[in-house]
Amino acid sequence: MFRMCLLVFLALGAAQAAPVARSLVRIEATSQEPSYKVPWNPGTVSGGVGAGFIIAGNRILTNAHVVSNARFLTVSKEGDPKPYPAKILHIAHDCDLALLTVEEPGFFKGTTALELGGIPPMESVVSVFGYPIGGTRLSVTQGIVSRIDFQPYSHSGMDSHLTIQIDAAINPGNSGGPVLQNGKVVGVAFQGYSGDVAQNVGYMIPTPVVKRFLRDVEDGQYDRYVDLGLSYENLFNPAARRALGLVEDDRGVLVGSVYGGGSSDGIVQAGDVLMAIDGLPIASDATIPMDGDSVPLAEVVERKFKGDAVKLDVIRDGKPLALTIPLEGPWPFTLHSNAYDLPPRFVVFGGLVFQPVDQDWMDAHQPQDLRLRYTFDFFIEDKIYKDRPEIIALSGILADPVNAYAADFRHGIVDEINGRKIRSLADVAEEFAKPSEYYVIQMAGVGRPIVLERKAVEEARGRILSRYGVTREQNL
Amino acid sequence: MSLRFHLLFLALCLPAFGGVTPQPKPKPPQEAASISILRVNATSQTYDFFRPWMKKPPGTRRGLGTLIDGNRILVTAELVANATFIELERAATAEKSSATVERVDYESNLAILRPADPSILQGMKPLTLDKGVRVGDRATVLQLEQNGEIAETLGTVTSIAVGGYPFDNMGLLIFRLSAPMQQRDGSFTLPAVRNGNLLGLLMRYDARSQTADLIPSPVIAHFLKEAAKPSYVGFARAGMAFASTRDPQLRRYIGLNEPGGVYVTEVLRGSAAEKAGLKTGDVLLAVDGRAIDQDGNYEDPEWGRIAFSHITNTIYHPGETVNFRVFRDGAVSEIPVTLDVRDRSKIISEPHMSDRAPRYVIMGGVVFMELSRPYLQEWGGDWAKEAPQRLVFLDAFQNELPEDRGKIVFISQILPTQETLGYEGLENLVVSRINGKEIKSLDDVIAASKSPVDGFQMIELDEDPGRIFLDAGAIEAHRDALMEKYALPSLQRL
Numbered sequence: 001m002f003r004m005c006l007l008v009f010l011a012l013g014a015a016q017a018a019p020v021a022r023s024l025v026r027i028e029a030t031s032q033e034p035s036y037k038v039p040w041n042p043g044t045v046s047g048g049v050g051a052g053f054i055i056a057g058n059r060i061l062t063n064a065h066v067v068s069n070a071r072f073l074t075v076s077k078e079g080d081p082k083p084y085p086a087k088i089l090h091i092a093h094d095c096d097l098a099l100l101t102v103e104e105p106g107f108f109k110g111t112t113a114l115e116l117g118g119i120p121p122m123e124s125v126v127s128v129f130g131y132p133i134g135g136t137r138l139s140v141t142q143g144i145v146s147r148i149d150f151q152p153y154s155h156s157g158m159d160s161h162l163t164i165q166i167d168a169a170i171n172p173g174n175s176g177g178p179v180l181q182n183g184k185v186v187g188v189a190f191q192g193y194s195g196d197v198a199q200n201v202g203y204m205i206p207t208p209v210v211k212r213f214l215r216d217v218e219d220g221q222y223d224r225y226v227d228l229g230l231s232y233e234n235l236f237n238p239a240a241r242r243a244l245g246l247v248e249d250d251r252g253v254l255v256g257s258v259y260g261g262g263s264s265d266g267i268v269q270a271g272d273v274l275m276a277i278d279g280l281p282i283a284s285d286a287t288i289p290m291d292g293d294s295v296p297l298a299e300v301v302e303r304k305f306k307g308d309a310v311k312l313d314v315i316r317d318g319k320p321l322a323l324t325i326p327l328e329g330p331w332p333f334t335l336h337s338n339a340y341d342l343p344p345r346f347v348v349f350g351g352l353v354f355q356p357v358d359q360d361w362m363d364a365h366q367p368q369d370l371r372l373r374y375t376f377d378f379f380i381e382d383k384i385y386k387d388r389p390e391i392i393a394l395s396g397i398l399a400d401p402v403n404a405y406a407a408d409f410r411h412g413i414v415d416e417i418n419g420r421k422i423r424s425l426a427d428v429a430e431e432f433a434k435p436s437e438y439y440v441i442q443m444a445g446v447g448r449p450i451v452l453e454r455k456a457v458e459e460a461r462g463r464i465l466s467r468y469g470v471t472r473e474q475n476l
Numbered sequence: 477m478s479l480r481f482h483l484l485f486l487a488l489c490l491p492a493f494g495g496v497t498p499q500p501k502p503k504p505p506q507e508a509a510s511i512s513i514l515r516v517n518a519t520s521q522t523y524d525f526f527r528p529w530m531k532k533p534p535g536t537r538r539g540l541g542t543l544i545d546g547n548r549i550l551v552t553a554e555l556v557a558n559a560t561f562i563e564l565e566r567a568a569t570a571e572k573s574s575a576t577v578e579r580v581d582y583e584s585n586l587a588i589l590r591p592a593d594p595s596i597l598q599g600m601k602p603l604t605l606d607k608g609v610r611v612g613d614r615a616t617v618l619q620l621e622q623n624g625e626i627a628e629t630l631g632t633v634t635s636i637a638v639g640g641y642p643f644d645n646m647g648l649l650i651f652r653l654s655a656p657m658q659q660r661d662g663s664f665t666l667p668a669v670r671n672g673n674l675l676g677l678l679m680r681y682d683a684r685s686q687t688a689d690l691i692p693s694p695v696i697a698h699f700l701k702e703a704a705k706p707s708y709v710g711f712a713r714a715g716m717a718f719a720s721t722r723d724p725q726l727r728r729y730i731g732l733n734e735p736g737g738v739y740v741t742e743v744l745r746g747s748a749a750e751k752a753g754l755k756t757g758d759v760l761l762a763v764d765g766r767a768i769d770q771d772g773n774y775e776d777p778e779w780g781r782i783a784f785s786h787i788t789n790t791i792y793h794p795g796e797t798v799n800f801r802v803f804r805d806g807a808v809s810e811i812p813v814t815l816d817v818r819d820r821s822k823i824i825s826e827p828h829m830s831d832r833a834p835r836y837v838i839m840g841g842v843v844f845m846e847l848s849r850p851y852l853q854e855w856g857g858d859w860a861k862e863a864p865q866r867l868v869f870l871d872a873f874q875n876e877l878p879e880d881r882g883k884i885v886f887i888s889q890i891l892p893t894q895e896t897l898g899y900e901g902l903e904n905l906v907v908s909r910i911n912g913k914e915i916k917s918l919d920d921v922i923a924a925s926k927s928p929v930d931g932f933q934m935i936e937l938d939e940d941p942g943r944i945f946l947d948a949g950a951i952e953a954h955r956d957a958l959m960e961k962y963a964l965p966s967l968q969r970l
Contacts, residue, residue, distance in 0.1 A: 233941035236898030240945035243932040256940035270942050370860070374869040381939055405723030438729050445876065447741020447756045448719040451729040 036364035051177030062176030117184030130177030143168025158337035170202030229262015245318035412443035539664030631655025712815035715747020840951035882916020
């Protein structure tokens with residue numbers, strides 16, 4: 001029985017592999033990871049392999065994480081030994097997609113652009129193509145659609161979008177490869193669990209997300225996802241429903257908090273009950289009917305673009321209210337998401353290294369400091385962004401006589417410099433650029449200031465830069 | 477901190493291993509000491525802060541008590557914390573008597589026991605406190621063998637310094653002894669003697685470095701003096717934090733030309749220092765006429781260079797006034813500080829709750845508690861990382877909360893009932909208001925719940941989901957059913 005199945009699968013794979021070979025590319029990326037510990041360093045260079053596929057318009061679609069921080073990219077076609085230099089047209093870190101092209105004429109000759117399909121039904125069979133670990137040539141694996149749901153996208157670490165789970169093996173090197181059904185692309189393989197966490201759980205980016213990306217870049221730039229900027233809770237509790245003036249119809253979700261600076265700020269209030277979004281009734285488990293299925297209500301906003309609006313029917317203080325939310329842009333405070341293609345920002349002064357705290361900084365420094373961890377973790381929930389749009393930490397000390405007594409302050413949060421509240425890295429640079437006999441740095445929650453004498457800082461400057469190989473004193 | 481000490485002790489408390497080398501016969505001075513100690517077996521039971529209506533299984537700690545004058549037995553507070561039953565036992569005769577705690581001070585980790593039957597002390601001789609020990613002197617730690625024989629370990633005093641005590645972050649004098657101790661049953665509190673006098677009580681032992689920390693005779697003397705007063709007050713705190721002034725740039729910036737002094741970084745609310753008018757940014761130059769160096773130490777005639785807090789917490793007693801010489805804005809002045817103990821009524825999150833039951837209120841299955849560190853410590857040794865982070869932060873930064881913050885009331889868990897349908901997963905959420913009334917204690921919860929709005933209890937939270945509602949009538953109607961279903965002895969303890 002087992003042998004039989006195996007044979008059938010192999011035959012199926014072979015049947016699809018022939019045409020897809022004309023659309024598939026192997027991507028070799030040389031990337032440079034910035035160092036958040038030594039932010040002026042250019043970073044370490046490493047190589048990686050991923051997959052991609054050709055779509056209409058002489059473009060290659062792949063995952064953002066295959067080509068993030070890339071310094072040099074080549075793509076190669078099946079049956080053509082030559083690697084072609086490629087360049088990135090657009091990259092979307094929030095949905096882990098990227099578009100590449102090859103400038104060399106003739107590359108796309110003889111290739112076939114793949115077409116995008118829809119959402120494959122549950123239990124239907126799909127095939128995954130790519131260059132995963134285990135060899136260098138094209139690999140095909142096959143599985144069925146196991147689940148269709150919102151899942152976090154680990155590339156950014158902060159975004160969740162519609163995702164399709166399949167039970168075909170997805171391994172490093174599969175990333176960016178097409179998942180096909182009946183000759184059409186139904187997804188882009190992008191992430192999975194390692195075998196010691198869960199078996200046969202792989203994820204692909206479904207075509208609604210891919211199509212949104214392609215539409216977003218039609219105007220020549222990627223504007224990112226828009227967001228309501230609020231949190232909401234299921235409304236199952238009968239007493240809560242009655243207290244909020246709702247009837248027993250299993251509709252409505254309760255707004256928990258509205259994020260400052262987000263799209264709903266000033267329009268929706270905590271305690272509002274969301275009843276419908278763009279006319280679609282919201283069930284008490286925060287789902288809406290869409291395309292014959294019940295999906296999270298966020299899916300309505302997921303499909304919108306910067307400049308669009310969304311209509312919300314809410315109940316506030318027992319009375320119905322129709323609200324229109326202009327979706328002006330993405331949530332501005334993205335410090336919890338991983339950053340790519342951006343050199344780390346920093347200021348060095350008197351051997352003290354100041355950096356804005358974000359996910360990459362946290363990953364690099366693993367701070368133990370409780371106040372810093374709190375400020376980072378609860379940045380959005382506790383609206384810390386109101387006082388500190390950026391959290392500036394004293395992230396390191398290049399030891400020198402000028403800062404011999406500053407070691408205790410490492411990983412502290414800069415609160416004030418010379419009496420000025422520090423709200424961004426630019427504030428730090430500005431204060432240090434002003435002439436002053438003393439620079440008095442007050443850290444949050446610490447009674448004693450760090451005092452640097454201008455004379456001592458100037459005297460130490462050249463010494464610190466050469467001794468520690470600091471090639472740049474700031475990147476704002 | 478205190479948990480680590482417990483762990484160290486646990487290693488000591490393991491049953492005695494075989495092959496213990498017998499110690500040489502007691503020498504005459506120690507012989508006197510041997511008739512001053514008896515076994516103390518304390519059965520203790522702590523509350524389960526995850527289920528505050530319950531106690532955890534009882535456990536037993538064994539240690540040695542030291543007879544002091546007045547038929548009193550001196551032990552560490554740790555030995556008798558949360559005790560449900562304390563038993564004294566004469567080592568040689570196995571004669572027993574129960575005992576009660578007459579006085580306990582968790583800050584100095586000391587307690588006085590009184591036997592129910594004083595005849596058990598017959599023939600015993602009280603120990604007096606040692607005086608004048610110096611670094612390098614020898615001292616003996618006493619233990620008891622199973623057969624009642626004394627086991628002695630000779631050690632050397634390697635340092636005398638102010639250090640952290642297990643409860644309440646108190647910094648008091650510690651004698652550190654280097655002594656190769658052996659594991660024996662009943663080593664929770666051990667006396668250390670010198671020339672037949674009590675040098676101190678061993679409160680922790682690090683088996684790796686073979687160092688024992690003693691609660692030293694001066695701290696014991698202070699405790700006994702306080703215990704003799706009609707109402708116990710304890711150890712005073714100035715109530716301030718400071719930092720070194722070693723940095724010459726800082727010294728020049730504040731215009732400090734004096735050689736020593738420490739920079740005041742925090743003055744605690746309601747503390748003696750605040751009442752005296754000390755401020756953040758002051759530089760403390762001297763206490764009680766004794767100059768303080770850049771690290772906060774002074775030259776003690778008896779103990780050498782130690783932290784100045786020894787003056788305010790051990791040499792002087794609460795209510796006494798000590799002069800602080802302070803440098804502020806270029807001028808030096810003497811500020812009299814009337815010493816005082818910590819005002820426990822102002823504590824937002826209790827650092828320890830020994831001998832006290834946690835308060836709770838259960839409303840229709842929603843369990844309300846007040847934040848305390850023992851609650852967080854239920855998450856185990858790595859609680860600062862494992863426990864709900866918001867609560868950890870509130871505990872750690874409680875001094876920065878508004879003065880009128882009151883207790884932090886939070887929903888610790890939900891016992892699912894018909895009334896809590898849809899709220900099952902909620903836990904560790906800080907409550908801000910109930911029925912529109914601010915909540916600063918569990919008493920406020922009870923008071924606010926008496927006036928439901930339109931028949932609902934509206935509980936507002938500091939974080940998502942923001943608010944929950946309960947049917948006030950249904951809660952009342954189902955009180956007995958809730959108690960029965962979850963076998964709750966009571967729906968509140970206040």
